[in-house]
Amino acid sequence: MKQKSLFDDFESNSQSDPALMPNLQQTQKSPHQLSEICFDVEATGRNPISDIAVGISLCKEKGFACYVPVRHANGSNVPDTFSIIKPIFEDASIDKIGHNLKYDTLILRKEGIKTAGKLYDTMLASYLLNPNRSEHSLSTVGLEYLHHKKRPLSEVLGKLPDFSRLPIDEATSYAAEDAELTFELKDILFQKLEAEGLTSLYFDIEMPLINVLADIEEAGIGVDTWRLDELSKELECQLTALQTTIYSLAGEDFNINSPKQLGRILFDVLKLKPGKKTKTGYSTNVEVLEELAKSHRLPAEILNYRTYYKLKTTYVDALPKLINEKTGRIHTSFNQTVTATGRLSSSDPNMQNIPVRGEWGSKIRGVFIAAKDSVLISADYSQIELRILAHLCKDKGLIEAFRKNVDIHTRTASEIFSVSPDKVTSDQRRVAKTVNFGVIYGISPFGLSEALGISPKEASAIIDNYFDRHRGVKDYIDMTIHTARSRGYVQTLLGRKRPIPDINSSNNNLRMQAERMAINAPVQGTAADLIKIAMIRIWKRLKESHLKTKMILQIHDELLFEVPDNEAGTISGLIKEDMEGALSLSVPLIVGVGKGHTWAEAH
DNA sequence: GCCGTCACG
DNA sequence: ACGTACGTGACGGCA
Numbered sequence: 001m002k003q004k005s006l007f008d009d010f011e012s013n014s015q016s017d018p019a020l021m022p023n024l025q026q027t028q029k030s031p032h033q034l035s036e037i038c039f040d041v042e043a044t045g046r047n048p049i050s051d052i053a054v055g056i057s058l059c060k061e062k063g064f065a066c067y068v069p070v071r072h073a074n075g076s077n078v079p080d081t082f083s084i085i086k087p088i089f090e091d092a093s094i095d096k097i098g099h100n101l102k103y104d105t106l107i108l109r110k111e112g113i114k115t116a117g118k119l120y121d122t123m124l125a126s127y128l129l130n131p132n133r134s135e136h137s138l139s140t141v142g143l144e145y146l147h148h149k150k151r152p153l154s155e156v157l158g159k160l161p162d163f164s165r166l167p168i169d170e171a172t173s174y175a176a177e178d179a180e181l182t183f184e185l186k187d188i189l190f191q192k193l194e195a196e197g198l199t200s201l202y203f204d205i206e207m208p209l210i211n212v213l214a215d216i217e218e219a220g221i222g223v224d225t226w227r228l229d230e231l232s233k234e235l236e237c238q239l240t241a242l243q244t245t246i247y248s249l250a251g252e253d254f255n256i257n258s259p260k261q262l263g264r265i266l267f268d269v270l271k272l273k274p275g276k277k278t279k280t281g282y283s284t285n286v287e288v289l290e291e292l293a294k295s296h297r298l299p300a301e302i303l304n305y306r307t308y309y310k311l312k313t314t315y316v317d318a319l320p321k322l323i324n325e326k327t328g329r330i331h332t333s334f335n336q337t338v339t340a341t342g343r344l345s346s347s348d349p350n351m352q353n354i355p356v357r358g359e360w361g362s363k364i365r366g367v368f369i370a371a372k373d374s375v376l377i378s379a380d381y382s383q384i385e386l387r388i389l390a391h392l393c394k395d396k397g398l399i400e401a402f403r404k405n406v407d408i409h410t411r412t413a414s415e416i417f418s419v420s421p422d423k424v425t426s427d428q429r430r431v432a433k434t435v436n437f438g439v440i441y442g443i444s445p446f447g448l449s450e451a452l453g454i455s456p457k458e459a460s461a462i463i464d465n466y467f468d469r470h471r472g473v474k475d476y477i478d479m480t481i482h483t484a485r486s487r488g489y490v491q492t493l494l495g496r497k498r499p500i501p502d503i504n505s506s507n508n509n510l511r512m513q514a515e516r517m518a519i520n521a522p523v524q525g526t527a528a529d530l531i532k533i534a535m536i537r538i539w540k541r542l543k544e545s546h547l548k549t550k551m552i553l554q555i556h557d558e559l560l561f562e563v564p565d566n567e568a569g570t571i572s573g574l575i576k577e578d579m580e581g582a583l584s585l586s587v588p589l590i591v592g593v594g595k596g597h598t599w600a601e602a603h
Numbered sequence: 604g605c606c607g608t609c610a611c612g
Numbered sequence: 613a614c615g616t617a618c619g620t621g622a623c624g625g626c627a
Contacts, residue, residue: 259606278606279607280607283608284609288609307609310610311610314610343612353612354610355611361610
C-alpha cells in the first residue's frame with residue numbers, strides 16, 4: 001500500500017479553507033515519509049480526565065506546521081480528523097515530540113488513539129536540566145532557550161471560556177506556533193541532556209513513567225461518598241460546639257481562622273505570653289498554642305478547632321467536589337516536573353497528604369475504597385531514606401544495622417546513649433528517631449534542640465556523639481558539601497542533578513540552607529529514582545502478564561493498588577519482588593504489604 | 604497574590 | 613546578630 005503523507009491528507013482536506021493551513025500554503029514541499037512529528041493537543045481546559053480535544057497542531061519541520069480543528073464552536077472543523085491522524089500517531093516508526101505528553105496522550109486516548117513510537121517530551125527534558133525551576137510550561141521554556149515570547153493563552157482567549165470558541169484563524173496561528181516551538185526546542189534540549197549525562201535517566205526512567213502516571217490518573221480511586229457525608233456532619237457538630245466554647249473562653253466573638261484576630265485575643269485581651277513571632281505578628285502555630293495550653297484552656301480548644309476545621313475543609317468537604325461525574329472516582333494529577341529533588345507531586349486533590357495519623361486519619365483513609373470484587377493493596381518501603389543514606393555514605397555501622405535488619409532507631413539510641421539495645425527506653429528511641437531524620441535533613445544543633453525541646457548544647461552533644469560513631473555519615477556529608485561547592489550541583493545515585501546556587505553565598509543563612517539542601521537532595525532524590533524504577537517494572541509486569549490489577553497511587557515510599565479478588569493472592573509477592581529489587585544496594589530493601597477493602601485497612 | 608497554618612513522606 | 617531540619621499542596625484571611 002502506498003504510504004500517503006500526513007500533510008497531503010491535510011492539504012486535500014483543507015483546500016476549501018485556506019485559513020486552516022496558513023503555513024502549509026507558504027511551504028510547498030514534496031511529501032516524504034515522516035520520521036518524526038511534533039504535536040500539541042489543544043483542549044477545553046487543563047484537566048485531561050474531563051477535557052476534550054478541540055484541535056491538534058502538527059509540525060514536521062521548521063516553518064511547516066499546521067492545525068487541525070476538531071471541535072470548534074463555529075463548526076469549521078476538519079471532518080474525520082481522527083481517521084486521518086490516527087495511523088500517524090499509532091505508527092511506531094514515527095517519533096513523537098511534544099511538551100507535556102502525559103496530558104496529550106490522555107486526551108488522545110479518549111479519542112481512541114494510542115500513541116506509539118519513540119517519545120520525546122520537551123517539558124521533562126527542561127525539568128531534568130533544571131529541577132529548581134518551578135515552571136516548565138512551553139512559554140517559560142521557549143523563552144529561556146529560544147528567547148521566544150509566546151502570547152499568553154489567557155490574552156488570546158480574552159473573555160472566551162475556552163479554546164473551542166476561538167475564531168479558527170487565531171486558533172490556527174496559536175496552535176501551530178506551539179507545535180513549531182516545541183519542534184525547535186527538541187534538538188536544543190536533547191543536546192543539553194546528552195552533554196549533562198542525563199539521557200539514561202531521561203529515557204529509562206522519566207519517559208517510561210509518563211504512561212505509568214497516565215494510567216494511574218485515568219484509573220482514579222473510589223470513594224465512599226455516603227461515609228464522607230457522615231464524617232462531614234460529625235465534624236460540623238464538633239466545630240459548632242467548639243466555636244461556642246471558644247467564644248465564651250475569649251469573652252467575645254471573633255474569627256477563629258484569622259491568626260491576626262486570634263493573636264489579639266490571646267496576647268492583648270488575655271495577656272498570655274507570646275512565643276515566636278512571624279513576619280506579620282504573633283505566631284499562633286501548634287508549638288506556640290501547645291505551650292500556652294499548659295496554662296489556659298482557650299489555646300487547647302483552638303488546637304482542637306484547627307484540627308477539625310482542617311480535616312473538614314481540606315479533605316471531607318473538598319473531596320466530593322473532585323469526584324468525576326462520569327467515573328464516579330477521584331482522579332488526582334501526578335506532576336512530574338515540580339519538585340527540586342525528583343519526587344512526584346500530586347494535586348487536585350493532593351492524594352499524597354491525606355491524613356493518616358490518629359483516629360481521624362483512619363476515618364478519612366477509610367473513605368477510599370476498592371471497587372466491587374476488588375481489594376486495595378498497599379506496599380511501602382521500610383526506612384527507605386536511611387537505607388539509601390547507608391548505601392550512599394558506606395558507613396559500616398549503618399550498613400551492618402540494615403543487613404542485620406535490627407530496629408534502626410533503637411540501635412541509634414543504644415549508640416548515642418551508650419546503653420545496650422534491650423535497655424533503650426521509649427523516650428531514648430524517640431530522640432534517636434529524631435536524630436536519624438535530622439541527619440537526612442542536614443541536622444543542626446538548633447534544629448534538633450527545637451524538635452526535641454532540649455537545649456542547643458545538649459543537642460550539639462548528641463549530634464557530636466552520633467557523628468563520632470558514624471564517621472562514614474560525617475565524611476559523606478562533608479564530601480557532599482564540598483562537591484556542591486566545586487560543581488554547583490549534587491547528584492542522586494542515578495545521576496539526577498540538583499543545582500545548589502547558594503552553596504557559595506556570603507550570606508550565612510542562605511549558604512547553610514543550601515548546605516542542607518545539598519545533603520538532603522541526593523537521599524530524597526535517590527528514593528524518588530528508586531520508586532520510579534519500581535513503578536515502571538510493576539507496570540510492565542502487569543501489562544505483560546495481562547493482569548487486571550491497577551496501580552492507583554504513589555505516596556513517595558508507598559504504592560497503592562486496586563486488585564481484583566482473583567489476583568489478590570499472587571500479586572503481593574510480585575509487587576514486593578519488583579519493589580525490593582528495583583535497585584541493588586549495599587543494604588537490603590524491605591517492603592511491607594497490607595491488604596484491605598479501604599485504604600485505612602490496607603495501610 | 605502573599606502569608607500563616609497544617610496535612611503528608 | 614541572625615534564623616534553622618528536607619520536600620510538597622490546599623485552605624482561609626487579608627491587603
